[in-house]
Amino acid sequence: MTTQELVAQIHEKQSFLCIGLDVDLNKIPKHLLDKEDPIFEFNKAIIDATHHLAVAYKPNTAFYEAYGIKGWKSLEKTITYLNANYPEVFTIADAKRGDIGNTSTMYAKAFFEDLEFDSVTVAPYMGKDSVEPFLAFENKHTILLALTSNQGAFDFQTKNVEGKELYKQVLEVSKSYKNSKNLMYVVGATKAEFIGEIRKIIPDSFLLVPGVGAQGGNLQEVCRYGLNDQVGLLINSSRGIIYASDGADYAKAAAEKALELQKQMENILKS
Template sequence: MTTNQLIDQIHKKQSFLCIGLDVDLNKIPKHLLEEEDPIFAFNKAIIDATHHLCVAYKPNTAFYEAYGIKGWQALAKTIDYLNSNHPDIFTVADAKRGDIGNTSTMYAKAFFEDLGFDSVTVAPYMGKDSVEPFLAFKDKHTILLALTSNQGAFDFQTKSIDGLELYKHVLETSKAWNNSENLMYVVGATKAEYLADIRQIIPNSFLLVPGVGAQGGNLQEVCKYGMNDAVGLLINSSRGIIYASQEADFAEAAAKKAEALQIQMEAELKRF
């Protein structure tokens, strides 16, 4: 999917919502455990109930890998279902990969070619040659971890090196990499006060912003400092939507939570 196609969907749906599909079998409704593939059954119901309210879905691959081959098969079925029924929706493999060049190439093939994701999250710590293999794929996007929403982000990401915080070094350096136009960046909603500085460095890039909802991030603050002329934001909510109910009405409850965010996003788009 191209960036322009994503922007078109944002304006069409008046939403820049990304829903995280982080499936924990201990949290899904008990009746789904009787299904042949409870993970896919849960995802399908959530997708069917919310696809008109969001522009992206983001499965965190750890929640599938934890269940072995059955989990990986459920992930493949989920992405195939999305690509077959909702090809206009942007898909994010939240895998946080990154390794030496030939290994990164294999990771990229796994997510872009085999599974058919539109994007994958990648750690920048190993530098240029660990990221550029992901960037080489046409109309695919590499979402670089820049400033994350967890408390441990302060251990390294905000430390100053030669007067510049590490996350700013990541942003500045990555702009010079081959095919950097395919880069997006992860910036946590709990770090909204940093967004103004981030936009000074990467004014035109899309930001994937986790942390709205269960982690306490503020949507209005993120939009105030992070939105650009092309919107430039994908706001992710996972637990706050998909686990709105553990009863038979779980999909409808998820849709209500998603709709509440979409309505707020529509208001922000009109205000901008």
């Protein structure tokens, strides 16, 4: 998917909502556990109920790998279902991969070719040759971790590296990578005040912002600092939407939560 197609979808739906499909068998409605593939059934119902309100879906691979081959099958079925039924939707493999050159190429193939995701999240620690193999894929997007929304972000990401915070170094340095136009960045919403600083370094890039809702970020604040003339934001909500109810009405409850966020986004886009 091109960035232009993503932007067009945002304007059409008046939404820049990403729904995180972080599915834990201990948290989904009990009646689904009798199904052959409870995770896929859960995802399918959530997607069907929310696809008109969200522009992106983001399964976190950890939740699938934890169930071994069965989990990997649920992931494959989920992305196949998305691509077959809602091809306009932007898909993100939240995998936080990264390895030396030839190995990163294998990861890129796994997510871009085998599973056909539009994008994958990548960790920056190993530098240029760990990121560029992902960037080599046309119309695929590499979402680099810059500033994450967890407490551990303060261990290294905000430390001063030769005059500026490490996450700013990551933003600066990554701009020089080959095909850097295919980069987006993960920027946690718990630090909305940092987003203004980030926009000075990467004015045009899309930011994937987790942490609105469960992790305490504020949508208005994030938009104040983060919106650009292409919108430039994908706001992720996972638990706040998908676990809105643990009863038989879970998909309907998820859609209600998604609608709340979409309405807020519509107001912001119109103002």
